[in-house]
Amino acid sequence: MSKTTRATQTLQQAGISFSVHAYEYDPNAERIGLQAAEAMGADPSSVLKTLMVLVDNKPACVILPSDQEVNLKKLASILGGKAAQMMKPTDAERVTGYHVGGISPFGQKKCVPTVLEQSAFEHTQVFMNGGQRGLQVKLDPHAAAAVLDAKVAGVI
Template sequence: MSRKTPATVVLDRAGLEYELFTYEYDPNAEQIGLHAAESLGEDPARVLKTLMALVDGKPVCVVVPSDREVAMKKLAAAAGGKSAQMMRPADAERVTGYKVGGISPFGQRKAAPVFVEAGAMGHERVYVNGGQRGLQIRLQPQALVEGLRAKVAPLV
């Protein structure tokens, strides 16, 4: 497994501190984020999943705890839109340049506004996907928000 991905390149260029962790990715896992949390021995609230959605038809990136679901009305409101829906997996792969199960909020092919669940800010460190299946990045939530120029909002 390569430890250099578009996500880590972005973090390195920004000078943000992070650590990489690997785990055995299971393509048959019912919920990839929960599988990652269990594999890492971490609380699912600290292992964040990266989802791609559409707000009023425009792509957005959403980062929420792996054990929670996005409230579409809250996402639309946070983005200043009227409606939100999940992006189809094939479209998410095309927009981000990553495979589903390995989508990172960092280093996406086409930059999209990023929204981070407010509850994530209460942790000392959180995990996000590192840009490939089985690779996680651990960093401070504030570094996550700063590095992505993300908006923090209640999304679940």
């Protein structure tokens, strides 16, 4: 597995300090984020999942702890929309340039509005997808929010 991806290159170019962590990816896992946390022996609330959504039919990204579910009404409101829905996997892959299970918020093909769940800041370091299945980057959530120009809000 390559530990250099568009996500890691984006972080390097932005001067963000991070570490790379590989784990055994299980494509049959019911919840990929929780499987990643378990495989790495990490607290599920510190392993963040990246979800691609449509808010009023426009793409957006939301990042939240792997053991939580996004409240789509709250998310739509935060992004100034009326309704939000999960993006179809094929559309998410097309918009991000990553495969489902390896979608990183960093280095996506298209720049989309991003929301980072505020509870991520309860941790000094969080894990986020590194741009391929079985690869996570560990970094300061403040640095992640800055490089993503993310809105920080409660979306759970």
